[in-house]
Amino acid sequence: MTGPGALLRAVSAPVPSSAPDLELTVVMPCLNEALTITGCVREAMEALAAAGIAGEVLVADNGSTDGSQALATAAGARVVPIAIKGYGNALRGGIAAARGRFILMGDADGSYHFGHLPRFVERLRAGADLVMGNRFLGGIEPGAMPWKNRHIGNPILSFIGRLFFRTGIGDFHCGLRAFSADAYRRMDLRTTGMELASEIVIKSVLFGLRVEEVPTILRKDGRDRPPHLRPWRDGWRHLRFMLLFSPRWLFWYPGILLMAVGLILGAALVPGPLPLGRITLDVHTLLFAAVAVLIGFQAASFAVLSKFFAIRAGLRRAEAGFDGWFRYLTLEAGLVCGSGLVAAGLGLSLGAVWFWGGQGFGRLQPAETLRLVIPGALCLVLGCQMILTSFFLGVLRLDTRTDAA
Numbered sequence: 001m002t003g004p005g006a007l008l009r010a011v012s013a014p015v016p017s018s019a020p021d022l023e024l025t026v027v028m029p030c031l032n033e034a035l036t037i038t039g040c041v042r043e044a045m046e047a048l049a050a051a052g053i054a055g056e057v058l059v060a061d062n063g064s065t066d067g068s069q070a071l072a073t074a075a076g077a078r079v080v081p082i083a084i085k086g087y088g089n090a091l092r093g094g095i096a097a098a099r100g101r102f103i104l105m106g107d108a109d110g111s112y113h114f115g116h117l118p119r120f121v122e123r124l125r126a127g128a129d130l131v132m133g134n135r136f137l138g139g140i141e142p143g144a145m146p147w148k149n150r151h152i153g154n155p156i157l158s159f160i161g162r163l164f165f166r167t168g169i170g171d172f173h174c175g176l177r178a179f180s181a182d183a184y185r186r187m188d189l190r191t192t193g194m195e196l197a198s199e200i201v202i203k204s205v206l207f208g209l210r211v212e213e214v215p216t217i218l219r220k221d222g223r224d225r226p227p228h229l230r231p232w233r234d235g236w237r238h239l240r241f242m243l244l245f246s247p248r249w250l251f252w253y254p255g256i257l258l259m260a261v262g263l264i265l266g267a268a269l270v271p272g273p274l275p276l277g278r279i280t281l282d283v284h285t286l287l288f289a290a291v292a293v294l295i296g297f298q299a300a301s302f303a304v305l306s307k308f309f310a311i312r313a314g315l316r317r318a319e320a321g322f323d324g325w326f327r328y329l330t331l332e333a334g335l336v337c338g339s340g341l342v343a344a345g346l347g348l349s350l351g352a353v354w355f356w357g358g359q360g361f362g363r364l365q366p367a368e369t370l371r372l373v374i375p376g377a378l379c380l381v382l383g384c385q386m387i388l389t390s391f392f393l394g395v396l397r398l399d400t401r402t403d404a405a
Helices: 004-012 037-051 068-075 087-096 114-125 147-165 181-187 196-206 231-244 247-269 283-312 320-326 331-358 366-396
Strands: 024-030 055-061 078-081 102-105 130-134 177-180 211-215 274-276 279-281
Touching: 024 037, 024 068, 024 087, 024 114, 037 055, 037 068, 037 114, 055 068, 055 087, 068 078, 087 102, 087 196, 102 114, 102 181, 114 130, 114 177, 114 211, 130 196, 147 196, 147 231, 147 247, 177 181, 177 196, 181 196, 196 211, 196 231, 231 247, 247 283, 247 366, 279 283, 283 366, 331 366
Parallel strands: 024 055, 024 102, 055 078, 130 211
Antiparallel strands: 102 177, 130 177, 274 279
16 A cells, blocks of 8 residues: 555656657546546547557546546546645646656646647647647637636736746646646646646746647536636635746835835935925925835845845746846945945934034924934935845855765
């Protein structure tokens, strides 16, 4: 009997070497799909035979209790049990057991047209690393996709994916897709849920793999129960994953915008109150402008640090533009700039004390002294943050290789 430890290794293990005479493995994650699994397996096997593709159909069963395993075996599939729950775990376990040079994945609910698999293989043979199906190009049958998914969720998430990762993929979340075993190894996937679909695309783009699309049809699934997919929850998980993989949009752009707004507004308020029609902005707004600069700097610096760490850890490849200016972000440059800001902050603070002394160290008008105190405090805190961030960046840049000299 296979123990839990062995099953865990099966899920997390890399793709094994492909069989020399097996070109394609069709992987179908399955959880209680007795109504549709037979038709899906037969459709895939018929497509393999008709196109003359040497392949197999592998069903990654995630604990079905309705007899799906026996039905899949009877239809000609190889069934691999995956004990660890989760869509991503089922796929990763099935892919780890695949024997083909190419792998095509698709749900076993009857919604995807496995007869289209030859068009995926054709692109892979031509050199593509990942071939995505596009349901919006191929056609969506009536009732196959809820209106909120078709007109809101998928278009918005696909647009965000194209914007964040500069790719032309039109259907980011089509479940029918194919890739080479070598490309899969390079992706080094980590997620265990529905986010796996996004991770495959994002890492393919970030690692510079060749990604193409082919049209495919989405059919109404053959289940007699609600689907496992929960649109709002899983949609948020996809969006969250894309945001975390794109520090430019999550941290860098918002941080730079906050810093710019804070500096411009603060510079306008330091000389005196700023009348705007019936509203007059004063030192209270100056304080919030300083806070915006601090938060913006934290966000922008976190974007730089997280991107550098991702490159260093092999989660994404280096970019020429990033490397070009990143070499100027040294510990020494950070210490010089940070020390300069600290010195400016001390100077402004001493100026405020000097002004207070000129008033006999008595009561003061906040609108007068805070125009020196707030910029002084901002420079002190910003300078210290810059120094500490520079030291942390220096730690990340240390050579941590463990190989012998």
